[in-house]
Amino acid sequence: MPDDDPALSAQEELALARLALGEGDLRHAASHVAAALVQAPTLPEVHETLARLNAASGGDLDLFPIGQHAFVGAVVARAHLLAAAGRPAEGLDLLAAATGYAPGADWAGVPWVTAPGLPQRLDPERTARILMQICAAVPDPVPRRRRDPLRPYLTLARNAITVHPRHPLLLGAASALARRLGEVALAVTWAARGVRAEPSKLGEVWLGYAYRSAGRTRDALAALGRAVELDPDDLAVYADIAGTLADNGRLDEALDWIDRALAKDPTFDCAVHTAHRLRFQRDGDVAHLVALADFVRDHPDDTHEHGDLAESCRSRPWLGQVTPAAGPVLDALRQALAAQGAAPVAVRLDALEPPSAMRTAAAAVPGLDVEVAAVAEPDPREPRRDPTRPLWRYEGTTAAPTLPAPSAEAAERIRQLAHPAWPHPPAAYDAAVALATVDLDDLLGLLVHPPDAPATALGQVLTGQDPSLWVRCVQVWACLGLLHHRTDEPWAGSTRRRVLLELVWGVEDWITEAALFALVTAAWVDPGVRPDVARVVAERLADAAAVARERRVPIAVSLAHLALATPDLDPATRDLAGELVSGPARETPPGALRRLWHRLTHLFRPHP
Incomplete structure (x- = not known):
């Protein structure tokens, strides 16, 4: 049987439950029924088997224990048994708890929850509290694709208001749920009725929210203003x-x-x-x-x-996402991928591009013909400051890594973690702790030997449309991983600081940006390192600006965005960064790249 069919999986659990019932083993039967409820919470056969078990046990609720680490299937089963035993309020409390744990499951999509007569057996204030519990568990508004499992609670609200049409707390809580489920007009109606029934601070807040969702800003502000008057x-x-x-x-x-x-x-x-x-x-x-x-x-x-x-x-360079790279070699790469091998693509570069860009293009499109017309001065193949451990060596205009490839374990670890967006720098720092046990050699190896993208939706989009973004993701997260290397060492003389500084001042490359972002992130999470990081950022940006007066610096604008994200940066450097970002040298990614980036950051946004 296919493992991805919930109904079939539930049928398997039910078969085992019936077998256990036949043998009088009620506890094993209960565990299989609970598992079937998780797989198919509204399947009639599941509820029929639960009823048989209830009858066989004489209504023994202890077959479905709840405690600190209760199984959600047991919680839901107990809720249904409580309702059958004439205790629907307690049952609804447990269903609401299950919804809070897994809002996407249709726990409440059963006849007893939506029965018109149920609210007559419930205290309206308790019904309101249950609706408020649901509201607290879901976003506002709930995305359309996630609303259906919550609609039974809205039906419960409708039925309750029919029975208790002037209960202010019930009307307000129902309004809050309706608003979250996109029923904005209904939310306004219910909230307004609640305020008319009994003016209160909470009622005016609910009304203000409903008006705001309906686009009635003036009315929303008036309602919220009345709430302040009631409770300053x-x-x-x-x-x-x-x-x-x-x-x-x-x-x-x-x-x-x-x-x-x-x-x-x-x-x-x-x-x-x-x-x-x-x-x-x-x-x-x-x-x-x-x-x-x-x-x-x-x-x-x-x-x-x-x-x-x-x-x-969100969507701001380096504050919430890696900046997409631009340049003629990447334009040629994207053109070749869009053509899907229809014809060889040749590109003649007026100047040498960063080594990561050149190697990414060569790896993604083996037939790509790249000719470099000249190498301008200052020579981009030379580190800006002498490193103790260079990452690249050049033969003519062709770069090759000096470091061995990382271990398979390190490659897999970065595949699971790397992403082009993050909620904010401290969140990126926290997520990168997953790389804390990766060896230093492996982290450095990842920078110049990025593994293939994972076989996920994100990986497939990046591989098919712009592999450069994946390489940049790997480099960014590897450098964030360096922040968690030997954190017991004081910052000033630490290995992590020394290695990141060498990367910042190495060959002009995407790795420069990734390492500088790691330093900026360190400044966000540790106020004690801010003066040091601000000084490094100022020096690196000044150097890039000086080189840019002699030749094009592909990473200059990105470095400027990094400077603008740096805590405690001096005003002169901030002004310089602003000039670089807004000046004529600024490169805007082509329209297709902007659309790709929009898709990546909206469809594959990570959880905070």
């Missing part, structure tokens, strides 16, 4: 008002509201997060985001998770 000390509402104003281009008013909140409590998490995000939105100074990252690090017990830092870094 709920600073979360101030942050909501500020966010709504900012989303509608009223940034100065938004910051006024945030300043009012911070005047009441300078450490209130919602206000702090919103303030830093809006101030970065106003002036683009990364210092606001660094301060937010510091706040998050120093306040690990915030009341709830915030996405302001990730939202601010």
Whole structure:
């Protein structure tokens, strides 16, 4: 039988459950029924077997124990048995817990949950609490493809409101669920009825959210303003008002509201997060985001998770993603891949491209004919400072690695981890701890011998359309891995700092960018290294700018973006970086590459 058919897997579990029932082994029967529920939570045969087991055991709920490490199938089975025993509120509590654990499963898609008569057996306040528990477990809004398993709860809400049409808490909670499931008009109707039934701060907040989802900004702000009048000390509402104003281009008013909140409590998490995000939105100074990252690090017990830092870094060069490389050899590579071998592609370069770019093109398109017209001065084949362990050697204009290939284990580890996007630099640092046990030689070997991309959707897109992005991913994550090498060594004399500095000042290459990003990331997570990293970034950017006055520097704009992401950078270097980013030398990736990047960062965005 195919392993990917949940119904068939459930049938196998049911067969074993029936066999155990026939032998009187109720505990084994229960374990197989619970497993079948996980595979097919709405399959009628599963519920029929559960009913048989319930009858055979005399309603023994202990067959499905719940505790600290309860199996979700046992939790759901117990919920159904509680409902059958006339205790549906307790059953709904457990179903809501299962939904919180796995929102994509259709735990509630069973007749007793959607029965019109169920709300008559429930206290309306408890129903409201259950709906609020569901809301807390899912995003706002829920993506369309993930809404169907949650619709039974919306049916429960409809039925409950029919029975209790003027219960304010129930109407507000139902509105919150309807809003998350895309039923915006219904959300407005229910929230408005709740406020009319009994005006309250919470009711006005629900109404404001519903109006905001409906695009009725003026009404949303009015409702949220009434919430503040009812409870001037709920600073979360101030942050909501500020966010709504900012989303509608009223940034100065938004910051006024945030300043009012911070005047009441300078450490209130919602206000702090919103303030830093809006101030970065106003002036683009990364210092606001660094301060937010510091706040998050120093306040690990915030009341709830915030996405302001990730939202601010998303799609921004080096803050939330690797920058795509550009240049004539990569243009030729992409052209050859698009042509799918229809004809050989030849490219004549006026100047030498970075060794990683040249080797990536040669590996991806073996028939690619590349001719380098001249090598301009300063010679890009020479390190900017003498290394103790060079990565490349040149024969003419052809580069070859000086290091051996990494181990198969290291290659597999980087395949599992490397990705072109991350929520923010501290999150990238945390994720790279998976490379902490990889040997230094392997990490360096990965830089010049990147393994093939994995056989995943991400890997297939990169291999087929732009292998350069995969190589850059490998190099970035290998350098982030270096940050976790011998972390017991003090930073100033550490191996990790020494190796990264050598990479920064090596042959002008993508590896330069990756190593500098690792140093910048270190500055984000450790305030003590910020002066050192800012100095290195300033020196490296000044060197690139000086070379750019003599010849083209392919990595100059990317280095400038890295500088703009660096904590505590001096104003003169920040100005220089701004000039490089906005100046005439800036390279914009071609339209096809921009579309590819949009697809990668939206379809394959990693979890925070």
